Amino acid sequence: MSSQENARRIRVVVQPSPFDMGTETARLLTLGPDIGGLGSFLGVVRGGGGLVALELEHYPGMCEQSLTTLAEDALQRFSLVGCTIIHRVGRLVVGEPIVLVLAAAAHRGAALDATRFLIDRLKTGAPFWKAEEFADGRRVWVESRQEDEAIAARW
Amino acid sequence: MSDSVTVLYFAGLREQFGRGSETVALSADVLTVKDFLTARRQADTTFEAVFSRFPRMRVAVNKVMGDLSTPVHNGDEIAFFPPMTGG
DSSP: HHHHHHHHHEEEEEEEEEOHHHHHHHHHTTTOTTEEEEEEEEEOOOTTTEEEEEEEEEEETHHHHHHHHHHHHHHHHHSSSSEEEEEEEEEEETTEEEEEEEEEESSSHHHHHHHHHHHHHHHHHEEEEEEEEESSSOOOOOOHHHHHHHHHHHH | OEEEEEEEOOHHHHHHHHHHHEEOOOTTTTHHHHHHHHHHHHOOOHHHHHHHOOOOOOOEEEEEEEEETOOOTOOOEEEEEEOOOOO
């Protein structure tokens, strides 16, 4: 597959602003009649323990580059028709969407597996860092979980 | 002009250093990330103190993940950061 062809099938965006899942789904479906199913994962800021918001920092340039490489890997591995990764950065309050992964394939197995692959790998493989902000004013950098690294390595 | 590299710090490392980027002169005997770190530690004790707090520190050279053996050249962008926590 040429890189130009890949570019049409892959959409990677890193932005502070919200995204619309319906719009993104419709955009992916324009890739054509070969699509038989679309897997999706929407990551949301989870509350609890006094958490108010997350601050998402990223490495501009490297972030987009590593997400694109990851998407290319998924396209080939799962014979996807296309996929979308949108990751927000900046301050996001509890309940706000952080990340959207969509994977379109001929059949559900590939679409669902690819979705899982993309989000599992993204968590430890793209240069994003989360700081937690609590109601009492504390601000704490999230430590990467060994468990997440093990999950990413499983693929 | 003498050789130099751009050094970037992210997340906790950026906060501990109190800066996100700096230009660092590159001496001729620095060939790898490991050499670079050794030289920085010797030149500035705050580096030793900060790096010791991040035993799982990661490195990227020119926006590609690297390790201690990754070569370093004039004009490179070397980024140091804690393990990534996206998603």
